[in-house]
Amino acid sequence: MSYTVEERGNPNSLGYRLFFKNAEGKYISPFHDIPMYADESQNVFHMVVEVPRWTNAKMEIATKDILNPIKQDVKKGKLRYVANVFPHKGYIWNYGAIPQTWEDPAHKDKDTDCCGDNDPIDVCEIGSKVCSRGEVIRVKVLGVLAMIDEGETDWKVIAINVEDPEANDLNNISDVQRLKPGYLEATVDWFRRYKVPDGKPENRFAFNDEFKDKDFAIEVIKSTHSFWKALVNQKANAGELNCKNTCVSASDSPFCCSVDEAKAAVSETCPCGKEEPIPSSVDKWFYYERK
16 A cells, blocks of 8 residues: 655645545545554554654644644744754654554553553654655564653654665664664663753653563554554543544544545645745754763
């Protein structure tokens, strides 16, 4: 299955949105309508790329908006960019999410002792290619990091694009440690300190800051898929989440979004226009001693 994206609004503006279409040209939700598995027999998962490597704009699936387009996170009325905490520049992997997963805020994880962060599960893709925003790629899971972000469980899956030249050599988290020395340590450092320039404390991690292996990671993903199933089947509290979809829910479900309703939702946004300038402050480097 192939997917395309449609830009709406001016890039780098509050009104910018990236909507998704399937191979038939039908608008879909990247949260709900793209299958979690690309190949279940091989444990290959779909990943929706929200943030290409080396970029700073904090783009994410808009879980509370109809059709869940990708948009830039906003804080105090301003577009959010992650800071460059030395020696890092922007995101150090292609960053995104696995569709049809949900970290349930009502579920307290037995390992982290914290509840979910109310988002799809995050993925750091460590391949050689810089992906495009909105690209849907097939990934092989290698391991997972359990971050505790302001008291919430926020799993970070480590994966590689199955089409990457190194994909055959990377089959578990130990292979990353062996073939990409320093990358996992840099990943922990990035997640630990990326909010410090905003005045936030350093993030914490379960399991003594250590990554869990592939099998553990796949079980975590499966559990978040079961939470998502409960969500779209109205067996979990959706809260402010928008669960409208065009491919999953039956026609009598309140979450079923018709073709006309989907088209109307997109048409309510502005056509794609001129790119706005990115503030020069985004390139600033921050220096902090590691504690």
